[in-house]
Amino acid sequence: QVQLVESGGGSVEAGGSLRLSCAASVRTFSNYGMGWFRQAPGKEREFVAVINRGGFSTNYADSVKGRFTISRDNAKNTVYLQMNSLKPEDTAVYYCAARGYTTTMEADDYPYWGQGTQVTVSS
Numbered sequence: 001q002v003q004l005v006e007s008g009g010g011s012v013e014a015g016g017s018l019r020l021s022c023a024a025s026v027r028t029f030s031n032y033g034m035g036w037f038r039q040a041p042g043k044e045r046e047f048v049a050v051i052n053r054g055g056f057s058t059n060y061a062d063s064v065k066g067r068f069t070i071s072r073d074n075a076k077n078t079v080y081l082q083m084n085s086l087k088p089e090d091t092a093v094y095y096c097a098a099r100g101y102t103t104t105m106e107a108d109d110y111p112y113w114g115q116g117t118q119v120t121v122s123s
Helices: none
Strands: 003-007 010-013 018-025 032-039 046-051 058-060 068-073 078-083 092-100 117-122
Touching (some): 032 068, 078 092
Antiparallel strands (some): 003 018, 046 058
C-alpha cells in the first residue's frame, strides 16, 4: 500500500552535512504522518524526527534537536531529513516510516518502512 525509498546517505566527516530523502509511492501522501528513525550496529532502532501530515508540526529526539530538520513536500510525495553538524554518534542506517494520519515517536506504531540508507560520520 505504501512503498518508501530512501536516498542521500553516504560518508562524511564530523561537522559535515547530508540531506536524506524518502520518496513515497502512495495515492494520498498527505494522509500519512512521516518519521525518520535510525539503527546503529548492536543497538535498537531509535526515533529521530517526525512530521505531521500538513508539515507544520514536527518533533525531534533530544540528540538531534537543533542539528536536524525534517520537512516534507506533499506535491512530490517526499519527506526530507537535513542533517547538519554531524557527529560520529550519528552513524547508523536511517529509515523513513509512514503511519496513517497521526505521528508517534514509537517505531512499532509505524506499519510502513523503507529499506534504509547508511550514514557514516568519521571523526
